[in-house]
Amino acid sequence: MTAFDSLWGAILDVGQDKDTRGYRRYAWSDADLTLREWFRDSATARGMGVEEDRNGNMWAWWLPPGWTGDPTNAFVTGSHLDSVPDGGAFDGPLGVVSAFAAVDIVRARGVVPKVPVAVAAFSDEEGARFGVACVGSQLSTGALSADRARGLRDVDGVTLAEAMTRAGRKPEALGADATLTDRIGVYVELHVEQGRALDLVDRPIAVASAIWPHGRWEFTFDGAANHAGTTRLVDRRDPMLAFASSVHSARSAATVHEAVATFGKVLVSPNGANAIPSRIRAWLDARAADEATLTALVEQISAEARGHATQDGIDLQVAVESITPIVEFPEGPRARLQRALSRLGDIPVLPTQAGHDAGILSAKVPTAMLFVRNPTGVSHSPEEHAESDDCNLGAEALADVMAEWVQ
Known part of the structure; x- marks a missing residue:
């Protein structure tokens, strides 16, 4: 051995x-x-x-x-x-x-x-x-x-x-x-x-x-908790919709920039099967061949996420957790x-x-x-x-x- x-x-x-x-x-x-x-x-x-x-x-x-x-x-x-x-x-x-x-x-x-x-x-x-x-x-x-x-x-x-x-x-x-x-x-x-x-x-x-170069960014989507069965669709402020759209947008943006972007960690509140979420906390991991491309990629993902949030009546905060050059x-x-x-x-x-x-x-x-x-x-x-x-x-x-x- x-x-x-x-x-x-x-x-x-x-x-x-x-x-x-x-x-x-x-x-x-x-x-x-x-x-x-x-x-x-x-x-x-x-x-x-x-x-x-x-x-x-x-x-x-x-x-x-x-x-x-x-x-x-x-x-x-x-x-x-x-x-x-x-x-x-x-x-x-x-x-x-x-x-x-x-x-x-x-x-x-x-x-x-x-x-x-x-x-x-x-x-x-x-x-x-x-x-x-x-x-x-x-x-x-x-x-x-x-x-x-x-x-x-x-x-x-x-x-x-x-x-x-x-x-x-x-x-x-x-x-x-x-x-x-x-x-x-x-x-x-x-x-x-x-x-x-x-x-x-x-x-x-x-x-x-x-x-x-790479980094992590925390995206917090704030909506309103409510009953999954009794709340009309038009009355909902469901942050899951804006988050899901943002995941798709991140993938598309990464493809355009020849980079990678991943939402791999998600915390849902209150996390009930019969409850509309009140908050989604999600972490974006993004990486690119150079720093200018990484910056442009994250700016595009953030802008598109804000657009999805606005459309669904959701508040969004984006915070930098770490960036490595x-x-x-x-x-x-x-x-x-x-x-x-x-x-x-x-x-x-x-x-x-x-x-x-x-x-x-x-x-x-x-x-x-x-x-x-x-x-x-x-x-x-x-x-x-x-x-x-x-x-x-x-x-x-x-x-x-x-x-x-x-x-």
Whole structure:
């Protein structure tokens, strides 16, 4: 059994729903805390020092012989351990498991690092519980304020601060990490591909060129609750109609702009089968190849939604929840990855439409990404997949990169 296979098997049942077979590993949930203990145990078993920083991000350190003082200019690799609702097994954990496996592979080759090496697991990357993605990395870089983070609420009204307190953490410590730029020399994130580009060209590994700009917007449609059976159609102020029309409009607008737009999360009040809704809260996820296109897309979707709302006598509020600008990974680290992987032949260079901690960290430190083939092309679903041979090859590739960087 390979290092990767052993590590991977240890977490496959954590947070998996027995009916859907999808994963529900939400930030600061029991599943999340279990995975944090697995991370700590995996690091300890390798003689790596472990810390959880002020923002809940986990770090496992492999220091060069005789190293004293704080780590600096480190080669850092990893990803995240949380999931979307009923997500797949690979999105996030593949990068963390591969990072520990790469450490084992590099050590087995007899490599002695000249700079510190760290495996990182960033907190709450998906934003599934509190609505904002990449909370741990955004806090660390200062892109998300501590006050806003502490006040984020889940659907049950529990704040992030309350959830952290229940988990034995100190939310008052949240904030920008002043040591980030000193400690990280480069951050290389390995991730399962969230699409079929590699499958279509029959290649197992790719290097990332860029991350599309993307964001989330909350649309609140306010109407009037009433009886579903006794209220005449002409007397209704049903926000569901304006919302449904807006969903169709968003799809059409995305097609025109060669982008993507999705209303994937909806809360209905009062949510009764025999009641006309009073309010629809819906979250738009929009992504485009450049920032101008993204802005134009969201402006069109918002304008058309307001038109639908006005026609149906509905009030509409649109609020920005988060916007992440385009990330173009620097040529230097990208070229270095390609050189380190030259034994694999030509390495495809691909953009990605999905957001990642590497994209957030790129504002402060050099970053790069590797993708492992996903033959289904499916992500954020139990059908997400990567073959064992490709996963092991990904860990080997990450080890090649690590070895080249730290010697």
